[in-house]
Amino acid sequence: MPLVPARTKLATVSALTALGAFASMGTATAAAPELNGGWGPSTRCPVDAPAMLATDGLDRSPQCVVSFSLSGSIKLGKTTVPTGKTNLQMGVVQNADGTSTVVAPPAGALIADSATVPGGLLGLMCPSDIPFITSICKQLSDGKLNKITATMESVGSPSDFDQIAGVLTDQPIVTLPVRIRLENPFLGGNCYIGTKEKPILLRPRNFTAPEFGLERFGTDGTPNEEGDLSRINLLGSTQGDNTFAVPGASGCGLGLFGLIDGAVNLKTGLPSPAGKNSLVLNNTQTYLTGLYAPGVVAPDAGKVFSQSWHSAVK
Incomplete structure (x- = not known):
């Protein structure tokens, strides 16, 4: 049997599922390798990161976490944006005391589709009483x-990571600071909702x-009921958050005295207090891969x- 209890593994992977659930918009990176069989989902796992390589199988065990959602x-505020595909991949160093350390891939943990804002700029700030x-x-x-x-970007390290909350419902799992970049020729290249x-x-x-x-x-990766690797699958959950506040837009419109910032905020209802905003991710799929008995190879x-x-790797 594995030295790290299944309950601890389950909590870790469920908690990290949430990272994929809320980070539903992002940027693309280089193509990842294709992997065989049970390794299939873990294409970007940072198995060669120093913290992962240093795990001994006794006090620390290495694991790969993948979480994705399609919609x-x-x-x-007043604006609802549909989200597309999101794919989160991380390494996890699972400690014997039940704590864990997250190791991100070199190019970042998240790959996801950018979202198109319904109605475009017309819906975001028009009509307006401001002549410009x-x-x-x-x-x-x-x-x-x-x-x-709209592209969601991380602007700091996750905090308040709670493993046990990952196997429960309605309990915060992690806190993630993010900002949303809005891209359009009239908005310039520095238009954000939220800042660092x-x-x-x-x-x-x-x-x-x-x-x-x-x-x-x-x-x-070849299926084997007595194989040295195991994968926990957590499938089909709906995840999200309805407790976060949203600050106003800033940096929009090539520095035109905040006129476009104000127009965007007025039309979309920003800033928006906690309880007026929400995130929902459908049918999340999460996989955690690790050594079935890590102590055997310590x-x-x-x-x-x-x-x-x-x-x-194929």
Whole structure:
């Protein structure tokens, strides 16, 4: 049996599922390798990170966490934006005392689709009583000029990580500071809702419990009921948050004395207090992969784990 209890593994992976649930918009990175069998979802796991390689299988054990969702929505003030695909991947160093340390991949943990804001710039700030804004609104019959994309960005380290909350419902799992970048020719390149100094603080939780499954496979990913690797599957949960506040937009419109900031905030109802905003992610799929009995390969668990991952690359 594994030295790290299944309950602890389950809590860790559920908690990290939430990271994928709320971070539903992001930026793309380089293509990841394709992996065989049970390793399949863990394409960006940082198995070669020093903290992962240093795990011994006794006091510290290495694991890969993957969480993704295909759809959902986020409501900021008066504006609701549908979300697309999100894929979160992280390494986790699971400590014998039940605590854990998250290790992000070199290019970042999140890959996700940017979202298109419904109604575009017309819906975001038009009509307006401000003459300058009205002149912009008259030019927005061109679909390319009207389109706005929104991208969520992390602006600090996660905090308040609660493993036990990951297996419960309606309990905050983690706090994540984020900002949302709005992109459109009229908005310039520095238009954000939230900032590094005053971010949106998301505290996701499970709205519904996931279905639990467990499978084992060999080091190269081939299914094997007595294999050295195991994967916990947590499937189908709805996750989100409805407790966060949203600050106003800033930096929009090429520094035009805050006119566009004000127009965006007025039309969208920003800043918006806690309880007036929400995030929902549908049908989240989470996988945690680790050594089934890490103590057997002590003190080289991290190295064995890395070698196994590389052996599964197609």
